[in-house]
Amino acid sequence: MITVALAGKPNAGKSTFYTAATMADVDVANYPFTTIDANRGVTHVRTRCPCLDRETRCGNENCRDGKRYVPIELLDVAGLVPGAHEGRGLGNQFLDELTNADVILNVVDASGGTNAEGEPVPVGTRDPLEDVTFIEREMDLWLAGIVDRNWEAVERKSRSPEFDVDEAITELLTGFGASEADVAAVLRNVEYPEDPIAWEDEDRERLARRLRRRTKPIVVVANKADVAPPENLERLRTETDGSVVFATADGELALRRAEESGAIDYDPGDDDFEIRADLTDAQREGLETVREVMAKFDGTGVQTALDAAVYDRLDRFTAYPVQDASKWTDARGNVLPDAVLLSRGSTPRDLAYAVHTDIGEGYLHAIDARSNRRIGEDHELSEGDVVKIVSTAGQ
Ligand SMILES: Nc1nc2c(ncn2[C@@H]2O[C@H](COP(=O)(O)OP(=O)(O)O)[C@@H](O)[C@H]2O)c(=O)[nH]1
Ligand SMILES: [Mg+2]
Structure with a gap:
């Protein structure tokens, strides 16, 4: 979540x-x-429920008259x-x-x-x-401090012949919770010395600042x-x-x-x-x-x-997996049972993985439940899409 x-x-x-x-x-x-x-609790983001495009409202517990509330976690x-x-x-x-x-x-x-x-x-x-x-x-x-405190380890590693500065920094920062893609994107855009011993505080602070902007x-x-x-x-x-x-x-x-x-x-x-x-x-x-x-x-x-x-800062959108492409229901007949927040660029297979790893692994194809047409493998989903996933894992 x-x-x-x-x-x-x-x-x-x-x-x-x-x-x-x-x-x-x-x-x-x-x-x-x-x-x-x-304190950790559940709150919601609000969006327009696809049921507004049908004759009747979906009746989901998170839908109030077409105002759809999608659960997220809130930390105080x-x-x-x-x-x-x-x-x-x-x-x-x-x-x-x-x-x-x-x-x-x-x-x-x-x-x-x-x-x-x-x-x-x-x-x-x-x-x-x-x-x-x-x-x-x-x-x-604070993030610069984390880099600072762990820098000695990077310097130590630099004595090994296989040393790769990008790899060492990635290791340090993924430990803090950044993804490899985030670190790679940040490293691509900053200039820094190859030799960790030559790094100045300024280099570490710049790295931390860029990474903070990207990850938080x-x-x-x-x-x-x-x-x-x-x-x-x-x-x-x-x-x-x-x-x-x-x-x-x-x-x-x-x-x-x-x-x-x-x-x-x-x-x-x-x-x-x-x-x-x-x-x-x-x-x-x-x-x-x-x-x-x-x-x-x-x-x-x-x-x-x-x-x-x-929706803006994290650039997410809402997609709705269903089993029955004409009724927009799950196996028990619940209309629009789930709302999934996906990153921009996500494909039907990404939606399948977000529903369940097994569904993702068994992914065969997907159907746009609005048009009843098959969706291409590389098609990027968007806000309000209702999608039937066909998977060997069933759903
Ligand atoms: N006028 C006004 N006071 C608020 C508002 N939000 C919170 N407060 C008051 O600000 C004080 C501190 O609020 P609290 O939520 O405990 O702040 P925290 O320390 O940031 O968790 C309390 O007296 C609240 O009633 C607001 O939107 N307007
Ligand atoms: Mg407080």
Whole structure:
């Protein structure tokens, strides 16, 4: 399963985001290091269900009226403070936790109401752009540290006649969780000395920075947008690469709780909601405040951030394996039973492997269940494809 990790300094709103997205109970409090152990939970990305192209909705538990929710894993790591890569504030433990993530949501306090350490200060005091860059810097330095600490081993190996510098670096970095393809792609684009002994700190840092960008892409979540001064919003919009998502994590949490209690109709990612039960004036007022924020930012931003991480940053798309190409069902008659997140460029055989190794190994051919035509071996699948896989392994 794809893993998205929440990173950020204490009090940025990570646990609030996590709780809202997973509706699990974790501590949400106004002091640093509330979250000591990494929390792992299931949340979803949202997409358009192919059942919208049929006469009736599929009825899958992850489909609400054609809004399809595809499970992913969400990780809530405790707050990072400047100097984390040197172990400050339990930094190493938290950074190690990020090793398991495919993509990072960098949650920043857009209101500027917390200092570098995450302690409350008057709103507008802290420049949120500093929160954006410090997380990247901490991650880069942390990875550079890993390379540094293992460099002696590379130097030792260089005395052997079969030594190959690319191979040695690949070995070092795959140990950290990078794939060989990632390391190869990074090495292709940097200049570096053949002899490991000639490497400078600068060479190692450059390597680490490039690899971090490739293996841990980041989406910036400008949280607390509900109380952020307009000039902060403007700066975040113009001075990041435009990929920032404005959010109100506690607005989302309020909606999820109201939805759970039956007070409102709301599906995560909607840009509005409907009140359906009698509420106290205070409850109604609270929800109306959230509604105003949603109108400004096209929703609470929580679902948008998750979708941006998986569909944009990781460049995934959703494909739907079925057994019956005309009914779009599995053997038990469930319509569109599974949704699989694949990397851009994936073929029907890749989908088969994603369903099950045996299905992949026994792959014979595939049928596009929309057109009922056979799909070529090299055909690249795309968002919303419904595919019947024919395999010797059955399905
Ligand atoms: N105004 C506002 N406050 C928020 C928002 N999200 C979280 N908070 C508050 O910020 C504080 C810290 O939140 P928490 O989730 O514990 O932060 P963490 O340390 O990053 O996990 C809590 O008081 C939250 O209620 C938001 O979107 N808007
Ligand atoms: Mg927390």
